[in-house]
Amino acid sequence: MKAAGARPARVQVTVDVVIFTIRDGALNLLLVRRGIEPFRGRWAMPGGFILEGESLEQAALRELREETGVAEVYIEQLYTFGDPGRDPRGRIITVAYYALIAMDRALVRAGTDAAEARWWPVAELPKRLAFDHARIIEHAVERLRAKIEYTTVGFQLLPQEFSLSELQDVYEAIAGRPLDKRNFRRRIELLDVLVPLERWRRGGASRPARLYRFRAGSF
Amino acid sequence: MKAAGARPARVQVTVDVVIFTIRDGALNLLLVRRGIEPFRGRWAMPGGFILEGESLEQAALRELREETGVAEVYIEQLYTFGDPGRDPRGRIITVAYYALIAMDRALVRAGTDAAEARWWPVAELPKRLAFDHARIIEHAVERLRAKIEYTTVGFQLLPQEFSLSELQDVYEAIAGRPLDKRNFRRRIELLDVLVPLERWRRGGASRPARLYRFRAGSF
DNA sequence: TAAATAGTGTCTCTTAGACAATATTAT
DNA sequence: ATAATATTGTCTAAGAGACACTATTTA
Numbered sequence: 482m483k484a485a486g487a488r489p490a491r492v493q494v495t496v497d498v499v500i501f502t503i504r505d506g507a508l509n510l511l512l513v514r515r516g517i518e519p520f521r522g523r524w525a526m527p528g529g530f531i532l533e534g535e536s537l538e539q540a541a542l543r544e545l546r547e548e549t550g551v552a553e554v555y556i557e558q559l560y561t562f563g564d565p566g567r568d569p570r571g572r573i574i575t576v577a578y579y580a581l582i583a584m585d586r587a588l589v590r591a592g593t594d595a596a597e598a599r600w601w602p603v604a605e606l607p608k609r610l611a612f613d614h615a616r617i618i619e620h621a622v623e624r625l626r627a628k629i630e631y632t633t634v635g636f637q638l639l640p641q642e643f644s645l646s647e648l649q650d651v652y653e654a655i656a657g658r659p660l661d662k663r664n665f666r667r668r669i670e671l672l673d674v675l676v677p678l679e680r681w682r683r684g685g686a687s688r689p690a691r692l693y694r695f696r697a698g699s700f
Numbered sequence: 701m702k703a704a705g706a707r708p709a710r711v712q713v714t715v716d717v718v719i720f721t722i723r724d725g726a727l728n729l730l731l732v733r734r735g736i737e738p739f740r741g742r743w744a745m746p747g748g749f750i751l752e753g754e755s756l757e758q759a760a761l762r763e764l765r766e767e768t769g770v771a772e773v774y775i776e777q778l779y780t781f782g783d784p785g786r787d788p789r790g791r792i793i794t795v796a797y798y799a800l801i802a803m804d805r806a807l808v809r810a811g812t813d814a815a816e817a818r819w820w821p822v823a824e825l826p827k828r829l830a831f832d833h834a835r836i837i838e839h840a841v842e843r844l845r846a847k848i849e850y851t852t853v854g855f856q857l858l859p860q861e862f863s864l865s866e867l868q869d870v871y872e873a874i875a876g877r878p879l880d881k882r883n884f885r886r887r888i889e890l891l892d893v894l895v896p897l898e899r900w901r902r903g904g905a906s907r908p909a910r911l912y913r914f915r916a917g918s919f
Numbered sequence: 920t921a922a923a924t925a926g927t928g929t930c931t932c933t934t935a936g937a938c939a940a941t942a943t944t945a946t
Numbered sequence: 947a948t949a950a951t952a953t954t955g956t957c958t959a960a961g962a963g964a965c966a967c968t969a970t971t972t973a
Contacts, residue, residue: 489749494711494782494793530708537782537793561780561795563713563756574713574756576780576793646952663954664936671934686945687950865925882927883963890961905972906923 492563492572496540497528497614499559499579499621500549502587503638507602508625508654510618511548511589512610514597519569520611524601526618528575541578548598550588555637556580560620567613575612579621581637629655633674636695644682644690645669711782711791715759716747716833718778718798718840719768721806722857726821727844727873729837730767730808731829733816738788739830743820745837747794760797767817769807774856775799779839786832794831798840800856848874852893855914863901863909864888 500511512524527548531540538556546552556578563574589598601607603622610618629635629652638651649665669675676696681689719730731743746767750759757775765771775797782793808817820826822841829837848854848871857870868884888894895915900908 488752489712490752490754492711492713492750493708494713531711531782533707533709533791534784535709536784537780558779560777561756563750563795565753565755572752574793574795576782644952661937662952663938666953667955668935683944685950686948688943688945688952690952863925880963880965881925882965885926886928887962902971904923905921907925907970907972909925 490565490572492574493530495528495530495573495575496537496544497526497575497577497617498541498545498548498556499526499577499618500545500587501579501581501621501625501638502584502600503651503654504584504600504602506650506654507604508622509600509602510606510621511587511598512601512607513548515611523609523611524607524614525611526577526614527598537576538578541576541580545580548589549582551582551586554580554582555634559617559624562613562617564613575617577617577621579625581625581634583638583640585640626655626657633672633695633697636674636697639695642678642680642692642694644692646690647682648693709784709791711793712749714747714749714792714794715756715763716745716794716796716836717760717764717767717775718745718796718837719764719806720798720800720840720844720857721803721819722870722873723803723819723821725869725873726823727841728819728821729825729840730806730817731820731826732767734830742828742830743826743833744830745796745833746817756795757797760795760799764799767808768801770801770805773799773801774853778836778843781832781836783832794836796836796840798844800844800853802857802859804859845874845876852891852914852916855893855916858914861897861899861911861913863911865909866901867912 502509502511511527513527515521515523515525527544529544531537535543537558541556542552542554545554545556559577559579561574561576565572567573589600603618606615606618625634635648635651635655639648645666648669649660649662652665653660674696675693678692678694680692682692683689721728721730730746732746734740734742734744746763748759748763750756754762756777760775761771761773764773764775778796778798780793780795784791786792808819822837825834825837844853854867854870854874858867864885867888868879868881871884872879893915894912897911897913899911901911902908
C-alpha cells in the first residue's frame with residue numbers, strides 16, 4: 482500500500498446502486514456481469530462515473546434507469562466507500578445508493594456492452610463479486626432490514642394494489658422469518674397508511690383477498 | 701447550471717467533520733474561520749482534501765486531530781454531499797463525518813493559516829456559514845439526536861469518570877428538553893454499561909455524587 | 920439548620936408477542 | 947363437502963412516562 486502523501490489525491494467518483502425487489506417471495510437484487518476489465522466476467526452492482534453537472538442522486542437514478550427502465554423509485558444514499566485499493570484502476574471513491582422497486586415495474590434489459598443482467602436472491606449471490614461490492618451489499622441489506630422496522634419503505638416493493646398477505650410476504654422476505662398474521666395486521670393498521678379498495682385478489686380455489694393501496698405524502 | 705454532459709465529471713473529494721462536544725451544558729460544535737477564498741472570513745467546518753493513500757476516515761481523523769489535537773475519538777460517516785455548484789471552485793464532493801469528544805480532551809488550537817477556531821453552541825451558530833455547511837450541520841444534529849436514543853454514543857461526550865447528573869445533562873443538552881431523573885436513571889441502568897466507582901464528585905455545599913465509568917467493547 | 924444536589928419506587932398506559940377459530944371462495 | 951386462503955380478538959409481559967419524598971454534604 483502506498484504511504485500517505487502530502488498532496489491532495491487525484492480521485493474519481495462513481496455511484497453504485499443496490500437495486501432491490503421481491504421475486505418469488507424472496508428479496509432479490511440486480512447484478513450485471515462485467516464485460517470489461519477489471520473484474521471482467523464477475524458480477525457487480527450497476528454503477529458508473531458521475532457526469533458533468535449531475536448530482537449524485539441523479540447519477541444513481543440514471544444508472545438505475547439504464548438497467549431497469551424504471552424512473553420513479555425510492556432511492557436513498559447508503560454509504561461512501563473510498564479505501565485506497567478498493568479499485569485497481571486507481572483512487573476511485575464510490576457513493577453507494579440503494580433503491581426499492583416493485584417487480585412489476587422493472588423491465589431488466591440486457592445491459593449495454595452486451596453484458597448480462599439478472600436478479601439474484603440475496604441468499605444465493607455469486608461467490609465472488611467485483612470490487613468491494615459484497616461488502617456494500619451487506620451494508621444495504623442490513624440497512625433495509627433496519628429501516629423496514631420503523632418506516633414504510635417496505636411498501637415501495639409492492640405494486641400499486643396489493644393484498645395484506647402479499648404485504649406480509651414482503652416483510653417476511655426481508656426479515657427472513659415468519660411473522661404472526663394477526664400481530665402483523667395490527668401493526669400495519671396502526672401505521673394508518675393503507676386505503677382499502679373495493680377490489681379483490683381472486684386466485685386459486687380460496688377466499689379472495691381485499692386489495693389496498695399505499696397512501697402517503699406524494700409517492 | 702451546466703447541462704449534464706456525457707463525459708465523466710472531473711471531481712475533487714474533501715472530507716468535512718462536524719466535531720461535537722458539550723460545553724456549559726449545551727451541545728457545541730467546532731468551526732474555523734476561513735482565511736482564504738472562497739468564503740474568506742466565513743465560518744466553516746474543519747475539513748480538506750483527502751491525501752494520497754489515505755482512507756476517507758483517516759482523512760477525517762487527520763482533520764480532527766489537526767483542529768483539536770485529539771486522536772482517539774468516536775467518529776462516524778454522516779452523508780456525502782455532491783451537488784454541482786455546492787463549491788464555487790468546481791466539482792467538489794464532500795464526505796461528511798461527525799465526531800464526538802469530551803471537552804476535557806479537546807485542545808482547540810488556533811488553526812493553521814492563522815485562522816480562528818472556536819466552539820459554537822448549536823443554538824447560536826453564525827448566520828451564514830461557508831459552502832453548504834449549514835445543511836450538513838443540520839443533518840449531523842439530527843443524526844446525533846436520533847442515535848442517542850438507541851445507542852450509547854452519548855457516553856463519548858463525557859470524561860472517563862462522570863456522575864449520573866452529568867450524564868443526564870449531556871442527554872438533555874442533545875434532546876433539547878429536560879428529562880425525568882428517575883426515568884433517566886432506570887433507562888441507563890438497563891443499558892448495563894456503567895461501572896460504579898468508589899469515587900465521588902464533591903462540588904458545592906451539597907451531597908457528593910458517585911462517579912461511574914463507561915464499560916464497553918474496547919473504548 | 921439551611922441550602923443544594925443526590926438518590927430512590929410505584930402506578931399507569933402503551934406496545935409487542937403468543938396464540939386459534941371462523942369466513943369465504945372455487946372445485 | 948373439501949381444500950385453500952382470508953379475516954378477526956384476547957391475554958400477558960415488557961417498556962416508558964408521570965410523579966414526590968428522603969439522604970447527604972458544606973457553609
